[in-house]
Amino acid sequence: MxxxxxxxxxxxxxxxxxxxxxxxxxxxxxxxxxxxxxxxxxxxxxxxxxxxxxxxxxxxxxxxxxxxxxxxxxxGNPSADEPVIVRRPGVMSGDPVFYGTSVPPGPIFSMLVEKSANEIVRSDYPSMSQEIIKAALQQACRLLERAAPWVEQW
Structure with a gap:
């Protein structure tokens, strides 16, 4: 410990x-x-x-x-603050991947437009889990919220 x-x-x-x-x-x-x-x-x-x-x-x-x-x-925030999407030398040429895999997040996020996380896991990426996809989306939302620019008017 x-x-x-x-x-x-x-x-x-x-x-x-x-x-x-x-x-x-x-x-x-x-x-x-x-x-x-x-x-x-x-x-x-x-x-x-x-x-x-x-x-x-x-x-x-x-x-x-x-x-x-x-x-x-x-x-729905994960209790751990461990990153879900990471870069690692020697894995996918340093492009972002889901932690512990060589699965890039881009294709999965693109598929979420037309499919549920359950369908993606079941038919396209069986090595992934719904929970990891949800955690990645939550982290992505937090990062987008932090990086959101201030605007003067709509």
């Missing part, structure tokens, strides 16, 4: 850990016992939002964490 990041928030310790659930929850309990303070497990994305200061007035640390987790769940 590895400690990836930590932050103290109103006297409570927030940890980003990598390991099995048993390891992470065991570490959480041991650290809480040693330090005598509340300890919470969070994702790297949650910790970034906490550092970004998007907390509501009067909201406890636990309420804030719960709100972030609920928003991510409703939005």
């Amino acid at each position: 590895r400690l990836l990041d930590a932050q103290v928030c109103d006297g409570e310790l927030l940890l980003v850990l990598h390991g099995t659930p048993a390891e992470m929850f065991g570490a959480k309990a041991a650290i809480a016992d040693m330090l005598g303070c509340p300890v919470h497990l969070v994702t790297a994305g949650m910790l970034r939002r906490i550092r970004g200061g998007q907390r509501k007035a009067g909201e406890s640390t636990l309420e804030f964490l719960a709100r972030i987790a609920i928003i991510d769940t409703i939005a």
Whole structure:
């Protein structure tokens, strides 16, 4: 198990850990016992939002964490912040591909105009999953939202 990041928030310790659930929850309990303070497990994305200061007035640390987790769940955001579409030397000449495959995202995104993710997986790319396609679309949307230009008028 590895400690990836930590932050103290109103006297409570927030940890980003990598390991099995048993390891992470065991570490959480041991650290809480040693330090005598509340300890919470969070994702790297949650910790970034906490550092970004998007907390509501009067909201406890636990309420804030719960709100972030609920928003991510409703939005369908993957809990991990691992990229779904990547470039890797020696794979497809460095062109973008779905992580762990040599499948480029362009053809799949183009097919989504006329086919569902289920149809694409079933008939065209059986090595892919609907979940990975959905995660890629969610990440693509977030990137497009971040890169959206400001305009003065329609």
